Amino acid sequence: MLTADLLANAVVAGILLGGFYAAVAIGLAIIFGQLDIVNIAHPAFIIVGAYTAYILNSRFGFDPVLVGVLAAPIFFIVGAGIYRIYYAAFERTGQESLSGLAFFFGVMFIIEVVLILVYGVDYRLVAARYIGSTWSLGFVDLPFRLLVPFVTAVALTAGVYAYLSRTFMGRAIQAVAQDRLALQLMGANPVSVKQWAFALGMATAAIAGSLLIIIGPVEPSVGRLYIGRAFAIVVLGGMGSIPGMFIAALILGVVESLVTTFWGPSWAPAVAFGLLLLTLAFRPSGLFGR
Amino acid sequence: MAKYRSLSRAWLTAGVLALFAASASLIAPAAKAADPIKIGFTMALTGGLAGAGKGALIAMEIWKDDINKKGGLLGRPVEFVYYDDATQPAKVPGLYQKLLEVDKVDLVVSSYGTNEIAPAMPIIMRKRLVFPALFGLAVNDQFNYDRYFQIMPSGPEPKLDWTRGFFDLAMEQHPKPKTLAIISADAEFALNAAAGARKNALRANFTIVYDKTYPPGTADFTPIVRAIQATNPDIVFVASYPPGSVGMVKAANEVGLKTKMFGGGMVGLQFAAIQKNLGPMLNGIVNYDFWVPEPTLNFPGVKEFLAKYQEAAKGKGVDPYGHYLPPYAYAYLQVLGQAVEATKGLDQGKIAKYMHDNTFETVVGKVKFGANGEWARSRVLQVQFRDVQPNNLEQFKGPGKRIVLYPPDWASGKIVYPYKQ
Secondary structure (H helix, E strand, O other), X not given: OOOHHHHHHHHHHXXXXXXXXXXXXXXXXXXXXXXXXXXXXXXXXXXXXXXXXXXXXXXXOOOHHXXXXXXXXXXXXXXXXXXXXXXXXXXXXXXXXXXXXXXXXXXXXXXXXXXXXXXXOOOEXXXXXXXXXXXXXXXXXXXXXXXXXXXXXXXXXXXXXXXXXHOHHHHHHHXXXXXXXXXXXXXXXXXXXXXXHHHHHHHHHHHHHHHHHHHOOEXXXXXHHHHHHHHHHHHHHOOOOHHHHHHHHHHHHHHHHHHHHHOOHHHHHHHHHHHHHXXXXXXXXXXXXX | OHHHXXXXXXXXXXXXXXXXXXXXXXXXXXXXXXXXXXXXXXXXOOOOOHHHHHHHHHHHHHHHHHHHHXXXXXOEOEEEEEEEOOOOHHHHHHHHHHHHHOOOOOEEOOOEOHHHHHHHHHHHHXXXXXXXXXXXXXXXXXXXXXXXXXXXXXXXXXXXXXXHHHHHHHHOOOOOOOEEEEEEEOOHHHHHHXXXXXXXXXXXXXXXXXXXEEOOOOOOOHHHHHHHHHOOOOEEEEEEOHHHHHHHHHHHHHHOXXXXXXXXXXXXXXXXXXXXXXXXXXXXXXXXXOOOOOHHHOOOOHHHHHHHHHXXXXXXXXXXXXXXXXXXXXXXXXXXXXXXXXXXXXXXXXXXXXXXXXXXXXXXXXXXXOOOOOEOOOOOEEEEEOOOOOOOOHHHOOOOOEEEEEOHHHOOOOOOOOOOO
């Protein structure tokens, strides 16, 4: 059953899927990987992004990716507000480990319940001209439903990476991740930097949500399915490393796709997470960890 | 004189007491008659099955209003006591315990779905209650409970009957298809459906060339469809939940799946929002259903019920047309109500016997239960999507888009074979 076209298509499908996983995980790579904030509610915010795309797509016919980009600044502002509450309630008093986790669990449930109350529990989908079309390159098929999220995810990852490595605020975020006290000694306010970084991570949720609803139907609690995968990608990539996160996402996508094609879909998560454990056994700090 | 006075006082006292006693005996039955009959249940109002569960609740409320307008059951108004089981089977036993011990409900019915019905069974069985159930697949195979009644028209052998139509249709084609691929979600209902499909495939001498399950949370189905295509099956049977159904249909179109029959057990393709989104990608798919607006299924009362449902469903985020589950959620209460009225009481043994012995007139047609509480005769439909246009919700409200192919008694058209995208 192992043929060249089946293998090539499995690898390409895995790369495309991995790109989407990167979009889901990039916010956590900043918030969890760099700031050490266990934002378990991040996938729930991604679902809010998906619903935003759904509303503007179904009412006005806006392209979901465009909605994601337009909604990102609003998510940024909301993220800044949430970090302020988190900081005042938990981080400032040193209770961020357990109470902070409970806080984000609470936020996740509130988001789900509000979405259920406002929009009901039916599955929501978007319509776009490219969904359902396929671009064939020889014997390799590239479904636009996966290609568009992949291209967007690559652009998002490149943009975030460039921002973090080339701008003053980006370097400040990396600095606060490395040594908060040193940043304070330099006269910078680490709380403001962390607030900015948290907000940036949240902004990516708007775009990831729009990509999620392009790929498949969404209902309020579907975000829970991505919690484990997103955190695993961040850990596998090396906490806080954006290129590491992207490569880890691609590895997870390709492994899942290969296992699905040649072995069976039920084995895909087990093999992918087995690979994560194996990698961590040899490189406890992840692929690109410091 | 004093004696006379004392005698008349005694008579007066006795008269007052007698009058009081008589009036009390008159008042007591009147108060009892006004006591509501409480029907208890849990329902998936949040969580994965909530879309359907909320629609079912709307249908049940319509039945309650209808029956109360007619004077209730046994001359008593009907009340519901219900809790959200959040689509979590672990919550179900505790909630039914509460319904029975704290709320003291008179009758019980089930929540929606196999996974929510099964956990309630031990509690219900211990109390020997009649248990009308809403869309559980082969739940009673494990319990063999004589007071269980399933409204889903699976038939006497639920696992087999549920998929029988798909394979019977396949075997009617020329040349006969020979090879089969099975893909199912890794969850209770889908696994049961796939097990039935395997037995039906064996009966029809199919060679199974692909037989796999996929886990919840699978985002991309194109590798699955490609792996299936690599085995070149004549027919592809899919048992899936809504996200998987959408994923499989889209992936089949993107990959260009070449097979002769595709579908079978895809949950979700019955819901209007998903139908609208998938549009022409649905054309040619043969899939199960329980009620569609075809002329052969125009049972007395179903149009009136759907008109009420569609009005009540507005703005509630549930399926706007309610073809799939709501008529059956109305019907399982119709059956219970008719049995209570006929037996003139709440004796669970008498109600159960009546339900076994009689045929019920409901909005989903005549319902007759077999010995195991399933429908005595299967009426799982196999319908084929035809001439579906893009981005048009309204088209699914009326006939012509989901042609009934099976069972032959209810067929509204012939299959278009082989499957073409």
